Amino acid sequence: xxxxxxxxxxxxxxxxxxxxxxxxxxxxxxxxxxxxxxxxxxxxxxxxxxxxxxxxxxxxxxxxxxxxxxxxxxxxxxxxxxxxxxxxxxxxxxxxxxxxxxxxxxxxxxxxxxxxxxxxxxxxxxxxxxxxxxxxxxxxxxxxxxxxxxxxxxxxxxxxxxxxxxxxxxxxxxxxxxxxxxxxxxxxxxxxxxxxxxxxxxxxxxxxxxxxxxxxxxxxxxxxxxxxxxxxxxxxxxxxxxxxxxxxxxxxxxxxxxxxxxxxxxxxxxxxxxxxxxxxxxxxxxxxxxxxxxxxxxxxxxxxxxxxxxxxxxxxxxxxxxxxxxxxxxxxxxxxxxxxxxxxxxxxxxxxxxxxxxxxxxxxxxxxxxxxxxxxxxxxxxxxxxxxxxxxxxxxxxxxxxxxxxxxxxxxxxxxxxxxxxxxxxxxxxxxxxxxxxxxxxxxxxxxxxxxxxxxxxxxxxxxxxxxxxxxxxxxxxxxxxxxxxxxxxxxxxxxxxxxxxxxxxxxxxxxxxxxxxxxxxxxxxxxxxxxxxxxxxxxxxxxxxxxxxxxxxxxxxxxxxxxxxxxxxxxxxxxxxxxxxxxxxxxxxxxxxxxxxxxxxxxxxxxxxxxxxxxxxxxxxxxxxxxxxxxxxxxxxxxxxxxxxxxxxxxxxxxxxxxxxxxxxxxxxxxxxxxxxxxxxxxxxxxxxxxxxxxxxxxxxxxxxx
Numbered sequence: 172x173x174x175x176x177x178x179x180x181x182x183x184x185x186x187x188x189x190x191x192x193x194x195x196x197x198x199x200x201x202x203x204x205x206x207x208x209x210x211x212x213x214x215x216x217x218x219x220x221x222x223x224x225x226x227x228x229x230x231x232x233x234x235x236x237x238x239x240x241x242x243x244x245x246x247x248x249x250x251x252x253x254x255x256x257x258x259x260x261x262x263x264x265x266x267x268x269x270x271x272x273x274x275x276x277x278x279x280x281x282x283x284x285x286x287x288x289x290x291x292x293x294x295x296x297x298x299x300x301x302x303x304x305x306x307x308x309x310x311x312x313x314x315x316x317x318x319x320x321x322x323x324x325x326x327x328x329x330x331x332x333x334x335x336x337x338x339x340x341x342x343x344x345x346x347x348x349x350x351x352x353x354x355x356x357x358x359x360x361x362x363x364x365x366x367x368x369x370x371x372x373x374x375x376x377x378x379x380x381x382x383x384x385x386x387x388x389x390x391x392x393x394x395x396x397x398x399x400x401x402x403x404x405x406x407x408x409x410x411x412x413x414x415x416x417x418x419x420x421x422x423x424x425x426x427x428x429x430x431x432x433x434x435x436x437x438x439x440x441x442x443x444x445x446x447x448x449x450x451x452x453x454x455x456x457x458x459x460x461x462x463x464x465x466x467x468x469x470x471x472x473x474x475x476x477x478x479x480x481x482x483x484x485x486x487x488x489x490x491x492x493x494x495x496x497x498x499x500x501x502x503x504x505x506x507x508x509x510x511x512x513x514x515x516x517x518x519x520x521x522x523x524x525x526x527x528x529x530x531x532x533x534x535x536x537x538x539x540x541x542x543x544x545x546x547x548x549x550x551x552x553x554x555x556x557x558x559x560x561x562x563x564x565x566x567x568x569x570x571x572x573x574x575x576x577x578x579x580x581x582x583x584x585x586x587x588x589x590x591x592x593x594x595x596x597x598x599x600x601x602x603x604x605x606x607x608x609x610x611x612x613x614x615x616x617x618x619x620x621x622x623x624x625x626x627x628x629x630x631x632x633x634x635x636x637x638x639x640x641x642x643x644x645x646x647x648x649x650x651x652x653x654x655x656x657x658x659x660x661x662x663x664x665x666x667x668x669x670x671x672x673x674x675x676x677x678x679x680x681x682x683x684x685x686x687x688x689x690x691x692x693x694x695x696x697x698x699x700x701x702x703x704x705x706x707x708x709x710x711x712x713x714x715x716x717x718x719x720x721x722x723x724x725x726x727x728x729x730x731x732x733x734x735x736x737x738x739x740x741x742x743x744x745x746x747x748x749x750x751x752x753x754x755x756x757x758x759x760x761x762x763x764x765x766x767x768x769x770x771x772x773x774x775x776x777x778x779x780x781x782x783x784x785x786x787x788x789x790x791x792x793x794x795x796x797x798x799x800x801x802x803x804x805x806x807x808x809x810x811x812x813x814x815x816x817x818x819x820x821x822x823x824x825x826x827x828x829x830x831x832x833x834x835x836x837x838x839x840x841x842x843x844x845x846x847x848x849x850x851x852x853x854x855x856x857x858x859x860x861x862x863x864x865x866x867x868x869x870x871x872x873x874x875x876x877x878x
Contacts, residue, residue, distance in 0.1 A: 184372040187340040188379045208275035212282025212313060213238050223249060223256040230258045230273055263856040270300050276307040283314060291332070295356075298333040302352040309334050311348040315341075315380065323380060324373045331369060332356075339372065341383060346376075442551065464496040515607050521553040522870065523608040525599070525622065527615035528560035528578070532749065533785050534614040535560045536767070537637060537663065537863070539569060540686040541612070544867035552871070557602050561749050565766060574602050595621030603629050610870060612637060618653045626656065633873060635659045637684070637866065639784060654678075659873070661866050663784075666791045666857040667816045672865060679869065682862035683788040686767050692793065698774035702761065704741055709776040709842055714745035714768070714786060715800065726800065726829070730779060733834040735759060740842075743775070769793065777841050782810035787817070792858040796850035797823040798837050822853035 209218055209231040219231045233239040239261050246257050262269045270278075278301060301307050311330065315323065323346065327339070334350030341347070468489065475485040524542050526534035535558055542554045556566045556573040561581075566573035576598050579591040603611075603625060611626060614637040626634050636657040654660050660677050663684045673680045704710060711734055715727050734740050735757075746753060746764040753762055763771065769789040772778070780786050782801040790797045799817060801810035817823035824837045840846055 184336050184368050185338040185340075186372050186375050186379075187338065189341060189343065189383075207277050207279055208232070208270075208273050209279045209281055211238065211242065212280065213241070216242070216281040218279055218281050218312070219257045220245065220249065223253040228256045228258075230260065230275070232260050232262045232270075232273070234261075234263065236261065262852070269852065269856060270296075277310060278307065279310040279312065281312045291329070294329065294333045298352050298356065302354075308349065308351050312342070312345050314344060315346050323376050327369070327373050327376070336369060336372065339376065341376075341379060344383070446551075464492060467492045516605055520551055521555055521606045521608040523602065523606065523611045524554065524556045524558075525611060525613045525615075526556070526558050526560060527613075527619070528558065528562075531783075532560065532562055532565075532747065532766075533783065535562060535565065536686050536785055537639075537684045538612060538614045539565060540684050540861075540863035541637070541866045541870070542571060543569060543686075544864050545870055548867055548871045553606070555602065555606055555608065557599060562766075565748075574598065592619055592621035592624075595619055596624045599625035600628060603632070609633060610635060610873070612870065613657075614638075618656060623653075623656050633658055635661060635870065637661045637663065639663050659869075661869070663862050663866075665813060665816060666788055667820060671859070681865045682860050683784075683792070683858065684862045684866065685769075685785075685789055685792055686863075687769055687789075688861055689793065691770065692773045693770055695773045698771050702743075704774075707739065708741045708759075709737075709739050710741050710743060710774055711838075712743045712745060712763075712768075712772070712775045712778045712780075712795075714778070714780045729829075729831050730834050731757075731760070733831055733838060736835075737838070737842075743771075776847065777838070782814040784808065784813075787813055788858065791817060791822060791854045792861070794851045794855040796841050796847050796854070798834075798841055799823045799825050800829065801825070801827065803827070817854070817857065820853050820857055822850055822857055 207218075207222065207227070207229045209216065209229060211231050211233045216231070219229045222229045231242070233242055239259065242259055246254055246259065249257075278297065297309065301309060309330075326346065327336070327348065330336070330348055330350060332353075333356065334348075334352055336348060336350045338349040339347060471485060471488045471492065475482040522542075522545065524538040526538045528534045538556070542556075545552055546554055554571045556571055557576070558566065558573065559576055559578040561575075561577070563573050563575045576595055579586065579588065582591065599622060607629075609631075610633040612635045613622060616639075618636065626632060634657045636654065636659070638654070638660050639662070654677065658677065659679065662678055662680045664680055664682055666683060669680075671682070698704075699710070713727065713730065713734075715730070731742060734742050740759065742760045744753065744755070744760065744762045745768045746762050748764055748766050752764070755762055765771075767789075769786075772789065772793040772795050775795055777797065778790050778795045779798045779800070780790065782799050787799070797817070799814040801814040803811055811827070814823070814825045818825035824841055826833050826837060829837070841850065
């Protein structure tokens with residue numbers, strides 16, 4: 172086999188054992204040390220302290236509050252003039268976006284990191300920042316123990332995928348690694364690709380580690396030269412075999428790609444044939460049992476010309492068609508009980524979304540967010556909505572089919588809950604009977620009796636409840652018993668929580684669900700031009716819901732008065748598209764009645780809002796500094812607990828029953844440039860990803876498995 176061995180060039184890697192090599196090198200190299208960024212694995216790292224003593228400046232990012240407190244105590248022991256050389260920041264450095272604000276020629280990872288430290292996603296983000304943003308190098312220093320890794324080679328090989336090692340070794344029980352970012356990362360990296368030099372270095376490291384950790388074990392001494400010779404010999408002996416195996420892997424990968432490509436083509440062909448078959452079958456069924464009166468008469472007359480028997484029976488058939496048309500039976504089919512119902516539209520590919528909403532849009536917005544992404548993942552899915560929300564136009568503008576039954580609160584007070592549930596059951600049974608959905612997705616605080624009854628009637632229906640948490644104490648138990656009516660329960664999490672696709676029985680805990688992704692927002696300058704906002708003005712978005720602006724004692728009136736005291740503030744008041752309009756005639760104030768209003772969030776310097784689920788998580792996800800005023804009179808939703816998550820993280824200022832003085836102080840603090848930027852970073856750190864994508868993928872994958 173002819174092959175190119177250029178990826179396997181020999182690297183010149185220096186291996187040093189217990190020579191204080193890492194810190195000595197960093198301190199000696201003043202240019203790099205002077206712009207060093209440390210990602211601290213715990214609160215007891217030493218690099219920043221040692222650099223401060225040699226008058227070098229360093230920024231250290233610390234992950235957890237308790238670690239930050241430890242580090243601050245250590246720094247406080249230094250002389251005051253040295254303390255100024257150390258800048259400590261609390262940040263979630265596992266997120267690449269968190270590191271982009273810091274510029275350095277070297278990144279040092281030091282301390283007791285978790286296994287996540289050398290996962291591919293984290294190292295890929297570091298590689299991108301170092302190679303594209305910082306144009307620098309990477310240094311690593313952490314203790315070798317079973318919590319980190321049981322295999323030194325595993326760590327080195329993980330790092331080797333993204334960084335070319337120049338030096339590594341041991342220093343006082345710590346493994347260190349210094350490397351430069353690889354200039355190019357091929358899409359199909361062979362993860363165990365190593366050079367002879369790297370293999371020799373790893374063997375030497377492992378041999379040195381055995382010596383350093385050996386206790387009361389006799390070992391035959393050998394010189395360093397002998398160790399180098401053995402390591403090099405073993406590396407060279409296995410090099411040819413390793414290259415052959417790696418290229419064999421590449422050949423197999425290429426074969427696998429070809430097989431997958433052929434398989435995808437056949438699946439597409441099968442899908443096309445299936446759709447054509449379903450369409451043809453539907454037309455046949457329609458013409459057979461759901462035909463118009465005119466078609467049936469024409470078919471009967473034409474059929475009578477084909478045989479004498481049909482001609483004799485023609486008058487009787489025409490009479491039957493007349494009676495069926497007069498009684499309304501034409502256009503419907505018989506069911507098992509002998510009564511008539513509408514013919515099903517069944518292509519086995521429909522999903523029914525059932526959000527419940529009266530005055531708000533929360534449930535509808537979440538299911539629209541999920542449905543949009545289901546359609547992106549699998550365009551063949553038929554998306555159908557049945558909702559009690561009055562915002563039907565939002566469903567239609569997304570291109571989805573929608574059915575509407577008004578919320579019970581809109582009916583006369585004489586209508587009982589039993590009557591309304593019976594009507595809901597009939598509505599849903601009709602929709603389910605016509606479209607024959609494979610899956611029903613419900614979002615609401617409590618499954619109505621009519622919904623439960625209609626779901627039970629259809630066999631094989633996959634039932635999913637999108638059930639938001641964060642209930643007040645004692646309220647959650649009221650709905651737990653209804654979970655048994657569903658096959659799966661998806662729980663959108665809260666900002667700052669552990670929501671990464673964990674399962675407990677039928678429950679799956681996901682990230683918070685948002686209608687838009689970050690890349691869908693309008694940019695700041697285009698929004699300011701669209702609204703003719705003067706240069707230098709700060710834009711503040713207000714969405715509080717309750718209260719009248721012309722009532723001087725209302726919260727929103729007090730807030731507007733304090734905002735407009737400042738000459739540099741322009742206020743945008745958010746209105747619900749299904750709420751009453753405000754009558755506003757004020758300078759530097761406009762109303763925004765759009766859906767979703769969050770599409771403009773890049774333009775705002777500050778948001779003042781209550782702490783409803785959707786708006787709160789949009790503010791955190793899009794990283795807008797905020798003043799939060801939680802509604803403490805909700806039935807189940809614990810808005811105070813949600814607001815305090817952001818407040819404790821430094822992402823928002825929380826006010827409870829605020830007055831004019833409270834607003835004045837909070838506005839001044841939030842619009843301060845440095846505070847404003849810190850709040851943005853903190854808000855971003857609370858939100859990892861959009862749970863709508865996670866749920867959409869589970870819905871589509873589950874439907875595929877069932878088919």
